[in-house]
Amino acid sequence: MSETELRDGEAAPAETNLDADDRLKPEYVRAVLDAVDRGDDEEARALVEPLHPADIADLIELAPAEQRKPLVAAIGERIDGDVLAEMNDWVREALIDALEPRQLADLAGDLDTDDAVAIIEDLDEADQRAVLRALDPDDRAAIEEALSYPEETAGRLMQRELIAVPEHWSVGDVLDYLRADDRLTTDFWEIFVVDPQHKPIGTCNLSWVLRSPRVVKMSDVMAREQTLIPVDMDQEEVALRFQKYALISAAVVDGSGRLVGMITVDDVVHIIQEEAGEDALLLSGAGDGDINEPIIDSYRARVRWLVANLFTALVASAIIAAFGGAIEQMVALAVLMPIVASIGGNAGTQTMAIAVRALATNQLTRSNTIRTIRREIVVALLNGATIAALLGIGAALIFATPLLGWVIAAAILVNILVAGLAGVLVPVALERLGQDPAVASSVFVTMVTDSMGFLAFLGLAVVSGLVAAA
Structure with a gap:
């Protein structure tokens, strides 16, 4: 599709906006920014509509610094918590400064705890308090607990949304529980089995639950051997454990051994990338080495x-x-x-x-x-x-x-x-x-x-x- 066709307001399929390396094409970026410059917000939104949140984050990062805020204002309804979570730290910090605490709280409230923490932890203390006050009580409690842990530890990295069931439940009990409670997380790969003190005693892949008869007890299908992550473990060590044991997710436990959260492999991928880049930059003395850094x-x-x-x-x-x-x-x-x-x-x-x-x-x-x-x-x-x-x-x-x-x-x-x-x-x-x-x-x-x-x-x-x- 040509740039002229893009300017006519027709939204291109997302794949046509990306090159062979899954990067936004220069002509597409120019078309969006030209629409913003002309004040045609409707066209800009139509062009951005097919994009994945990660690609929207890339679009904002590729825009010149002086055009980012007008771009965000034009496509405001597409800017959600997922976009902020994918955004470069320096670019995100500049955009967050322009948001009201209530707006930021609404965005953070739609995210898993770990992603919400990643956004809120970079705010100064006064802004943090304002955003936390605007959050729902349950979300506020979870994020405040996460912020109480040192930076770059499992406590900051983990998410609180998980599935934990007692070992005396049957597979049928678990399936009924998953279907009946709309408040449960929808993104999980394994179910944690806990004792009465909420300490993890086993884990069960979701596929095992789906393939087992309803009458089978969870204690009979669960794996008792599992990798537990201490809440204060450094994130680099967490990534090494995921790599060593080929984990998809892992339970996080506090000092008393109670289950307090889980870490998933998608979070670890980011950590591996960050740590590898950080070591290379430190060896060269280049600081953060970010082209968006002041x-x-x-x-x-x-x-x-x-x-x-x-x-x-x-x-x-x-x-x-x-x-x-x-x-x-x-x-x-x-x-x-x-x-x-x-x-x-x-x-x-x-x-x-x-x-x-x-x-x-x-x-x-x-x-x-x-x-x-x-x-x-x-x-x-x-x-x-x-x-x-x-x-x-x-x-x-x-x-x-x-x-x-x-x-x-x-x-x-x-x-x-x-x-x-x-x-x-x-x-x-x-x-x-x-x-x-x-x-x-x-x-x-x-x-x-x-x-x-x-x-x-x-x-x-x-x-x-x-x-x-x-």
Whole structure:
């Protein structure tokens, strides 16, 4: 369908608005924004009508910042809690500021507890109180309880809407209960079986209930082995349990073992994506790394790591200054020094990225640290030997100085070996000290590889007699 046809007010099927990668087509986004600019809200609503809530959230994010509020005003009836839940945090925060507490409460009231909490937790304290006052008492109590748990824990992630039944019920009792009570959640994959103290003692897939005779007791069809999530467990650890045990949903229990909620795999998918992206961004010192983040916040997040790198670079500069006389005697040293440092830095980054990921996924633990270090030493020796041979032969031929080839080959081998060790030891040491290895590892590993690269190359040049000591 052409852009002209879109402007005539005919709503296109949702699939025609998406490209092969399920992203909104640029011409479709322009058509919607043009309708908003012309004040034709009816056409804008018709164009947006076929979209999934996640695609509506993408549409708002793709709009320029100054056009987002007019767009939301034009398609207001399509903006519901599901759209807000799918929206980028920075964009959502800006739009929420324009909503009245009563409007926000109406949107949050239509969501599961976990999604409502994700929206309300980012508000300042005064706005939170105003929205909570506007909620129904039951919703308010559930959200207040969730907000009482630390951020990024199972208590914040879980939803309270679940199905729990006593073990003495039959399958028929459960089916009648599900059909008779309209207040029950409609989105669930398993039924939790609890004892009189509301402690989970088993779980039963919905498919088992549907395929079992009505007279069978739940205690006879339920699985007593289940994965329970403590309410204060970190969300990253929750995601690892879902991945390890291939869970679709899991019960969340409080300190006394009582069932207080459940976590579903759709929530965990978001967590896995967030945590993976967060570690990658922390390694680069890019802060949140969100293109919707305010410029001043991006500046503050990035500049402190650049300042830290400035001071670590001074260490390498001091080593170069100490060998200033040697460099003056042979210009080739100045030409080749950046190669030694660069290759060492890349080797260290590779190992560090693997180590940080292994720590985050519990693949690297105290029980296999030594084995991992030995493995990285072997990999470093193989890589170092390969690069050293190539660069050594090349330097000897280009500068017609065989000794220079041997010196740079040895320096490369030493620096890559040190880089491999630093890439593992620095993240492990930070993790043992209770620090996030993704945050500061890159600064220390870069300092080690740069300094050792210059020291090994220039030191070997002096020791070998290639140049005289200054």
